[in-house]
Amino acid sequence: MxxxxxxxxxxxxxxxxxxxxxxxxxxxxxxxxxxxxxxxxxxxxxxxxxxxxAELKPVPYSQPVSPEIVTLREQQATPTQNQIRKDITRYRYGQEAHLDESLERLGLSPLDEERPVLETLQETSIDGAYALILEFNSPFISWDMWQEKQEKIEKFFGPGIRAQITQPDEKRIDLALITVPQPQS
Structure with missing residues (x-):
């Protein structure tokens, strides 16, 4: 609240x-x-x-989150996925853009003007696994550059996450952070 x-x-x-x-x-x-x-x-x-x-508004959801997805999130979401979701859905102060430091460390923000802008997010299920989809407007960073960084993205966002990158249209990139089930010990 x-x-x-x-x-x-x-x-x-x-x-x-x-x-x-x-x-x-x-x-x-x-x-x-x-x-x-x-x-x-x-x-x-x-x-x-x-x-x-210095205010940065919360990122809106592109689709409402169903109760089934909330249950799936509670069961499967990694601490990193939860932290990202909480950070981008609240007001932030003193930042240029959501995830600006993360994008810079991943090499996806050579200049502030070229930085992809996180416009919306979505929570869904992909093959039965919880997925947090970050929907970027990325007119200056090519699809190929995103693909090259896929392995680095997976390592950066931590264990238990698989990254899936899609390009719904020419200027938009969807980055799905999908939970990878961990073996029970």
Whole structure:
């Protein structure tokens, strides 16, 4: 629940209300309320503005997640898949793009302007295994480059994950991180 709330919007709202109360109190001669409203309201409002300028919105789902997929996720998802899903579906601050550091380490982001942009995500089942599909707009990174990095992607996102890369259209790349069942010991 709290992951879906923008701290920037909260700061702007609370700071704006307190600042307005401070100005009204000043106009009516209420020194105590004036001081509290302006003393707290203006800094919170400025903090909200600063956060808003550095805000990265959550990535939306391209399809609703069914209860069966939620159950499959709870049974099979790796800690890495869960961490990625949680990170990209919440507000982030101070980052240029979702997964920007990961893409850079994988060699898929030579320049900020050429970085693939994560637009949507999807949770599904592929051959009975849980899959987290990251849907990128990738006009500057070729299909061949993505294919060359497939093995590195699998190693980077950890054990228990198989990467499957598809190209639904010319500028879009879908990266499926599929759970590989681990042998029982």
């Amino acid at each position: 709290l992951r879906k709330i923008s701290l920037a919007s909260l700061g702007l709202t609370v700071g704006g209300i307190l600042t307005i109360i401070g100005f009204i109190a000043y106009a009516t001669g209420n020194a105590t309320l004036n001081l509290a409203g302006l003393f707290y309201g203006v800094p919170i409002l400025l903090g909200g503005l600063a956060l808003k300028s």
